[in-house]
Amino acid sequence: MDIINRLKAFFHSYVDSYLTGEKSFDRNITIKKQHSLMVHRECRELAAIEGFSENNALLAEITGLFHDIGRFEQLKQYNTLVDFKSVNHGEFGAKILEEENILRDFISDDDAKAVISAVRHHNCREIPEKLTGTARLMTQTVRDCDKLDIYRVVMEFYREGNYDTTILLNLSEEEKVSSGVYEAIRNRCNPHMKDMQTITDFKLSKLCWFYDLNFNHSLREIRERGIDKRLFGLLPELPEVERICKDVNEYIDSRLV
């Protein structure tokens, strides 16, 4: 078996060992497992289209597969996926990969360090300046691919009218854009959770991720999968929303010329 298939076999048995038979707990494990496998696929595609070297393409696949490895232990220990109520799952996953030496038999120490660094930073607000070389490339890759798959999940949730109550519990349904959120997004910055007051704010914050995408492939996929149009379609008709959608559209156009 080649390296990636051996790692996939390991991943399956690792994750399945967390299943308990308790329905709602197992459902969370399965959702995160599915997400990891999808991000792995996104990474493989991105690496091929962006012309990564063979070794970097392998590392990208490994990073995608393991980027959320901390989620399973987080669920087991804290029974939540909310980081601020438990642990930072990126840091936690990196620690697990280090302590359990999972990658040792498969790739060089330097490559393992790059993958672990990408796992650690996949969910931070911005990629730290100090990250360079392969670690930076893997971090950029997994952040894009993670977002592409999260869009799939979020769109499915919205389509079914299910809102993530852990995040949206305190947000008002009023069709309004809060000023802090508007300012941040117009400046291409991710709005702070504390500034979000309405569900419209939250949906707009998902549009803002487009500015964070590192590869043109990812923006092309946003267009081809119609994620931009579908997100626009979920928003109320407000002048602020129109302004933001126009900005976002122009931004994507400018990246794709």
Ligand SMILES: [Fe+2]
């Ligand atoms: Fe994650």
